Amino acid sequence: MTESRERHVPASLVWGLGMFAVLVAIAIMAPVFLSDAANTLSSESRAEPSATHWFGTDDLGRDIIARTLVAARLTMLMSLGATLLSVVLGVLIGGMVWVGPRWLRETTLRIVDSTVAFPALVLALVIAAILGPSASSAVIAIGVAGIPSFARITSNMVAPVMGRDFMSTSRLLGVPPWQLFARHLLPNIGGPLLVLIASSFALSLLEISSLSFVGLGVQSPDYDWGRLLNEGLPAIYSQPLQVLAPSFMLIFAGVAAMLTGDGLAQRFDPWGTQPAAHRSPNRVIARNGNQTASLVEVKCLRVTAANGTELVRGIDLDIASGEILGLVGESGSGKSMTAMALAQLSPDSVTTEADVMRIGDIDVLSFRNRARLAREIGLVYQDPGTTFNPALRMGTQVTEVARVHMGLSRRKARQVLVDGLRDMRMRNPESVMQQHPFQLSGGMLQRAIIAASLVTEPRLIIADEPTTALDVTVQADVLRQFKKINEDNGTAILFISHDIAVVQALCDRVLVMKNGEVIERLTGDELSKGKVSHQYTRELLAATPKFDVALDRRSSKGGGA
Amino acid sequence: MSQPRPNSKAPTRRIRGWRDFFRSPWGGFAVRRVGGLILSISFLIILTFAIVPLIPGDPAIAILGPGATAESIALMREKLNLDTPLVQQFGTYLQGLSSFDLGTSFHYQTPVLSTIFTKLPYTATIAFGSIAVVLVVAIPLGMAVGVLTRGGRRPVIGTAFGAIAGFLASFPAYVAATILILVFAIWLKVLPPGGSAGPTTFVLPIAALALGPTFAVARVVRQETYGVLQQDFVRTARGHRISNSRLYIRHALPNLMASTLTLTGLILSGLLGGAIIIETVFSLPGLGLEVVQAIIYRDFPVIRGIVLTIGLIAIFINLLIDVVLGLIDPRTLGASSHD
Numbered sequence: 001m002t003e004s005r006e007r008h009v010p011a012s013l014v015w016g017l018g019m020f021a022v023l024v025a026i027a028i029m030a031p032v033f034l035s036d037a038a039n040t041l042s043s044e045s046r047a048e049p050s051a052t053h054w055f056g057t058d059d060l061g062r063d064i065i066a067r068t069l070v071a072a073r074l075t076m077l078m079s080l081g082a083t084l085l086s087v088v089l090g091v092l093i094g095g096m097v098w099v100g101p102r103w104l105r106e107t108t109l110r111i112v113d114s115t116v117a118f119p120a121l122v123l124a125l126v127i128a129a130i131l132g133p134s135a136s137s138a139v140i141a142i143g144v145a146g147i148p149s150f151a152r153i154t155s156n157m158v159a160p161v162m163g164r165d166f167m168s169t170s171r172l173l174g175v176p177p178w179q180l181f182a183r184h185l186l187p188n189i190g191g192p193l194l195v196l197i198a199s200s201f202a203l204s205l206l207e208i209s210s211l212s213f214v215g216l217g218v219q220s221p222d223y224d225w226g227r228l229l230n231e232g233l234p235a236i237y238s239q240p241l242q243v244l245a246p247s248f249m250l251i252f253a254g255v256a257a258m259l260t261g262d263g264l265a266q267r268f269d270p271w272g273t274q275p276a277a278h279r280s281p282n283r284v285i286a287r288n289g290n291q292t293a294s295l296v297e298v299k300c301l302r303v304t305a306a307n308g309t310e311l312v313r314g315i316d317l318d319i320a321s322g323e324i325l326g327l328v329g330e331s332g333s334g335k336s337m338t339a340m341a342l343a344q345l346s347p348d349s350v351t352t353e354a355d356v357m358r359i360g361d362i363d364v365l366s367f368r369n370r371a372r373l374a375r376e377i378g379l380v381y382q383d384p385g386t387t388f389n390p391a392l393r394m395g396t397q398v399t400e401v402a403r404v405h406m407g408l409s410r411r412k413a414r415q416v417l418v419d420g421l422r423d424m425r426m427r428n429p430e431s432v433m434q435q436h437p438f439q440l441s442g443g444m445l446q447r448a449i450i451a452a453s454l455v456t457e458p459r460l461i462i463a464d465e466p467t468t469a470l471d472v473t474v475q476a477d478v479l480r481q482f483k484k485i486n487e488d489n490g491t492a493i494l495f496i497s498h499d500i501a502v503v504q505a506l507c508d509r510v511l512v513m514k515n516g517e518v519i520e521r522l523t524g525d526e527l528s529k530g531k532v533s534h535q536y537t538r539e540l541l542a543a544t545p546k547f548d549v550a551l552d553r554r555s556s557k558g559g560g561a
Numbered sequence: 562m563s564q565p566r567p568n569s570k571a572p573t574r575r576i577r578g579w580r581d582f583f584r585s586p587w588g589g590f591a592v593r594r595v596g597g598l599i600l601s602i603s604f605l606i607i608l609t610f611a612i613v614p615l616i617p618g619d620p621a622i623a624i625l626g627p628g629a630t631a632e633s634i635a636l637m638r639e640k641l642n643l644d645t646p647l648v649q650q651f652g653t654y655l656q657g658l659s660s661f662d663l664g665t666s667f668h669y670q671t672p673v674l675s676t677i678f679t680k681l682p683y684t685a686t687i688a689f690g691s692i693a694v695v696l697v698v699a700i701p702l703g704m705a706v707g708v709l710t711r712g713g714r715r716p717v718i719g720t721a722f723g724a725i726a727g728f729l730a731s732f733p734a735y736v737a738a739t740i741l742i743l744v745f746a747i748w749l750k751v752l753p754p755g756g757s758a759g760p761t762t763f764v765l766p767i768a769a770l771a772l773g774p775t776f777a778v779a780r781v782v783r784q785e786t787y788g789v790l791q792q793d794f795v796r797t798a799r800g801h802r803i804s805n806s807r808l809y810i811r812h813a814l815p816n817l818m819a820s821t822l823t824l825t826g827l828i829l830s831g832l833l834g835g836a837i838i839i840e841t842v843f844s845l846p847g848l849g850l851e852v853v854q855a856i857i858y859r860d861f862p863v864i865r866g867i868v869l870t871i872g873l874i875a876i877f878i879n880l881l882i883d884v885v886l887g888l889i890d891p892r893t894l895g896a897s898s899h900d
Contacts, residue, residue: 110600111600111604113597114597114600114601114604115604116827117601117830117875117876117879118605118830118872118875118876119830119831119832119833119834119871119875120831120834121831121833121834121835121837121838122833122834122868122871122872122875123608125837125852125856125864125868126608126609126612126864126868128856129612129855129856129859129861129864129868130611130612130615130616130617131616131617132623132856132859133856133857149827202731206733207834209733210733210735210838213735213838213841214838214841214849214853215841215853215857216853216856216857229735229736229739233739233842236739236742236743236747237747240743240747243739243743244740244743247736247739247740250733250736251728251731251732251736254731254732254733255727255728255731257731258727258728258730258731259727262727340796343800345796345799345800347712347791347796348711348712349712370802370803370804371802373802374800374801374802377800379797379800381793381796381797383793386792386793386794387793387794387797388794388797389794389797389798389812389815389816390794390816390890391815391816391819391889391890392811392812392815397797400798400801400803401801401802404801404802404803404807405801405802436891438891449797
């Protein structure tokens with residue numbers, strides 16, 4: 001792999017543009033030098049390929065290669081005309097609807113939508129029918145047929161730009177609409193638009209050729225590639241090269257456009273040049289034999305991103321059975337990465353290494369028994385809105401572990417989960433099981449996933465910012481559920497949050513993380529009394545309002561290990 | 562609507578009457594979709610009507626040519642109903658449509674509707690046949706490549722697929738058709754080059770029509786696979802520690818289908834355009850071949866009828882895609898298309 005990681009011009013763009021350059025050169029040069037060979041009738045009708053005629057001749061004795069190359073000019077000019085027509089009018093319509101009043105936008109987009117549904121060729125047939133078959137009517141037909149999709153896509157691209165601050169500011173300042181369009185909208189959508197124009201040019205080329213091919217475009221004696229293909233078809237048995245030559249050119253043009261479009265897309269896609277993840281096997285170090293009382297033991301955990309950035313820099317942590325350990329820090333401090341590494345759920349793009357990482361007797365670095373992992377570790381995630389699969393019903397998802405790993409029947413699993421949801425004080429759990437995630441509130445979803453994580457009676461629950469996406473009142477309720485689980489079942493919890501107030505109300509011990517390192521270790525009591533030593537922790541405390549909901553902490557529970 | 566069983570599997574929306582139906586997601590979808598349908602069909606009717614009035618100059622002269630006698634021009638104006646005001650012409654057109662009277666072909670002197678009925682089966686077969694082929698081949702193929710090459714794995718497969726699929730996706734249907742005829746009908750002599758002699762005549766047209774879109778869609782599916790595999794819910798599913806096949810088929814596939822169908826709806830209805838063109842290559846006596854002839858002969862009743870029919874098929878394909886989308890991912894039922 002010699003691919004550099006810097007953003008540079010993608011290879012496909014270079015190739016695509018190179019092929020286009022070849023086509024343009026042919027279009028300019030061929031008619032100058034080859035017109036005679038292409039148009040002069042000779043007696044050598046349908047000659048075999050020879051030194052003078054590499055691809056042979058057509059029925060009127062004209063050189064096939066010369067005709068194919070000369071046809072490039074007309075083909076490309078017509079495509080250019082049609083593309084210009086679609087781009088100019090389409091972008092104008094799609095952009096202007098956003099600077100006009102709302103009703104105009106709604107009406108225009110409705111009409112555009114109802115036309116986008118039809119294949120471009122249908123509109124092209126209508127225009128060919130109105131104007132009669134000719135080269136110019138083919139250009140207008142394909143050009144006009146391309147307008148709706150340009151209008152649609154421009155409008156879609158403009159929509160998010162319109163929401164940005166600078167747009168509302170310029171509007172307030174009274175910048176006239178056309179100036180808004182030219183100065184602010186166009187530059188913002190320029191990149192994607194280029195991609196579109198490239199692919200639209202190719203599409204126009206192929207569609208105009210298809211009209212010529214069926215006899216609705218260029219008329220004899222003029223010829224483009226479509227017309228040549230059409231003329232070659234009757235002779236396909238005796239002179240197959242006569243259809244192969246224009247076919248080759250059409251494919252060549254199609255590939256050129258595809259490469260250019262792909263290349264431009266990569267160039268303008270901010271995510272397009274992410275380097276491939278460098279995979280190295282997780283390093284397994286012989287773990288030391290002494291079994292302490294702690295349930296979870298992590299020594300020197302290191303998580304490295306594909307580009308070499310250290311996300312977690314060798315942290316140690318341990319959690320006793322029945323203990324709630326808090327992990328706080330701002331976003332990007334490495335706390336979620338730590339949690340996901342412990343759950344063996346790190347994204348593909350990162351590398352995880354540790355001297356020791358175990359949960360009970362499970363060596364997380366090498367353990368591959370899915371069923372046991374599923375039973376021992378309960379997982380609760382940050383954003384209930386994206387945690388669930390939007391396409392599946394709740395019941396299917398929350399009963400999955402019970403059905404797959406505990407061997408419960410569908411009916412039994414459903415019953416267990418309905419009871420679990422009811423324990424989470426969810427109303428109508430039977431109907432919740434039938435619903436799709438988008439029909440439920442964030443609090444309901446979060447309670448559902450907590451209920452689901454409890455089915456296996458796990459020894460450890462890893463909760464990654466489980467309350468962040470929730471309303472304050474719902475937050476308190478979910479926190480009480482965690483506390484209750486911990487007290488009733490003695491389940492250990494690794495509780496991750498950026499909200500130090502939430503953590504101090506719930507946790508026995510707290511680790512403060514920053515830049516992938518643990519910078520302070522505290523007990524919950526120390527934290528709530530403000531006995532912190534590190535400046536950063538003090539800032540975190542000062543930045544958060546006090547969390548007033550009493551969670552009925554048991555002060556007797558020790559900060560073990 | 563039948564009364565649900567007392568302790569049934571508890572549908573959350575029990576539909577007891579029309580009012581409830583309109584409040585249910587599918588009811589709302591139906592209301593919105595019928596609105597869209599009316600709009601699309603109105604557009605189609607106005608478009609087909611406008612063909613004749615929009616002809617530059619006198620349509621009658623355009624049809625008959627400059628050498629026509631005054632008498633035959635008057636007769637043609639009579640036939641096209643050109644001497645009445647535009648609104649009245651449109652009224653007559655609508656009246657004809659409402660009684661399924663599409664007029665009489667200038668060329669064949671037969672009712673347009675019967676022409677359409679004899680030609681439609683050919684076009685419908687190759688269009689829907691190739692849509693089926695595209696979906697059945699492209700989705701598993703794109704997904705398999707997406708899974709194999711996720712996160713930059715197996716770069717050789719990724720690059721090879723990208724090159725081959727990109728190359729094949731840029732084959733226009735009529736070029737593919739020409740080359741398939743050369744290879745399979747002329748050189749290998751295993752399939753008929755065209756005509757209408759039994760089921761084998763449809764093999765090459767469907768293959769030619771499906772070739773480009775299959776690989777275009779497979780490219781989209783591959784890209785979407787990467788996106789879906791990065792979603793939070795896939796991590797949740799991995800947290801359930803299920804097998805890979807269950808992860809991909811049960812969790813990833815439905816979401817993949819939803820985004821793929823949304824993105825490729827236009828490719829699929831655009832395939833109809835390809836169907837019109839390639840009938841010429843295979844001398845398949847369908848709507849496409851007929852409408853091209855009609856445009857050349859300036860046979861406007863036939864043009865109007867066939868454009869109307871093809872437009873209705875396109876609307877039907879779009880509706881079908883939306884219904885399938887709704888079944889896969891009910892969120893799309895409530896989605897407003899823009900704003």
